[in-house]
Amino acid sequence: MTAWTIDTAHKRLLYHTLRVDTVLRDGTRGTGTAFVLAHTYARGRALFVVTNHHLVEDVASGALVFTMARAGQPLLRSRFELRIEDFADAWLPHPDASVDLAITPLQPMLDAAADQGVELYWQPIDSHEALTSHDAAALDALEDVLFVGYPSGVWDQVNGLPILRRGITATPPGLDFEGRREFLIDAAVYPGSSGSPVFIVGSTPVGAETLRFAGVVTAVFFREETRGLVPQPVPASHSPGGTNAEMIDLGLVVKAEEVCALADAYLSRWVA
Structure with missing residues (x-):
């Protein structure tokens, strides 16, 4: 396992995203992209995972792939696949059905990894940006x-x-x-x-x-x-x-x- 210091904006870009691996109900396998969003609201700051709605609907099973961390730093060559039960139902679509977006909270994923003794590394996109x-x-x-x-x-x-x-x-x-x-x-x-x-x-x-x-x-x-x-x-x-x-x-x-x-x-x- 190799430690790598994230000290530039372009390096941080590499950790905004999560790989999405899916299996559709017809057996077709797919790959897509999600990203972590930090959103500030009246009561504080919430962390989400965001992707396209078309990527997560009609999915029989799905997983998000994270980089593992140690002491707050990413570990190259060390990744963690988090499989999500009822994958399609875990996402809230945009209230306007014509907008192809879906969202789910990040914290349950962090908790699930922590229960297995795994620390995850990610860099959020701040909604202020x-x-x-x-x-x-x-x-x-x-x-x-x-x-x-x-x-x-x-x-x-x-x-x-x-x-x-x-x-x-x-x-x-x-x-x-x-x-x-x-x-x-x-x-x-x-x-x-x-x-x-x-x-x-x-x-x-x-x-x-x-x-x-x-x-x-x-x-x-x-x-x-x-x-x-x-x-x-x-x-x-x-x-x-x-x-x-x-x-x-x-x-x-x-x-x-x-x-x-x-x-x-x-x-x-x-x-x-």
Whole structure:
């Protein structure tokens, strides 16, 4: 087991996400991405796991893969798979069924691991870092983006780390694409990218890179012979789209404000 110090923003990105491994009711296996959110509300701070609703519905069994820790530091080559009973029922979907997000509290997972003598390592995305409508309105039409996940199920299996990828905005993040709280990115989005957090990349006056949480990958555009260009949820399986569909590297991103709205909906429902 190897200790590794997390001392930069880009290293922290590697620990925002959790790998989601699922088996659907038809026996199909899938891979996706979830991430840890720290959300501040009137009574304190709550920790959640967030992903796409399409990734967790109709799932017969599922697990989240964490990095193990020692004395508060991550242990490379040491990961912990936490299987969740009644996986599909563990998640609260967004109150607007058209918003492809789902959420579940993190604390029961931490408790379950602790009961087995396991310490988990994770880095939350703070909801204070979420891009607001006001912030987004000040951005240009074209901005650099970075997203983190498990495209086509690819990851560093030995060290248990996700894949970092870059792209650009394909529609202005300050506008709602097709009237929905979404925007497009020009980036290679593949099966397994479902639930990947997306960050707008900026810079400080001295040239250091800054990251703002902008949203969650939810769908990818396919070119189909009979229907033209159509957006479809990023599939969890590794055989997406069928034989007559081709992904065109346009990803649909649900805006970060909808993630915060979902956290508030969970708290209003389950926390007195």
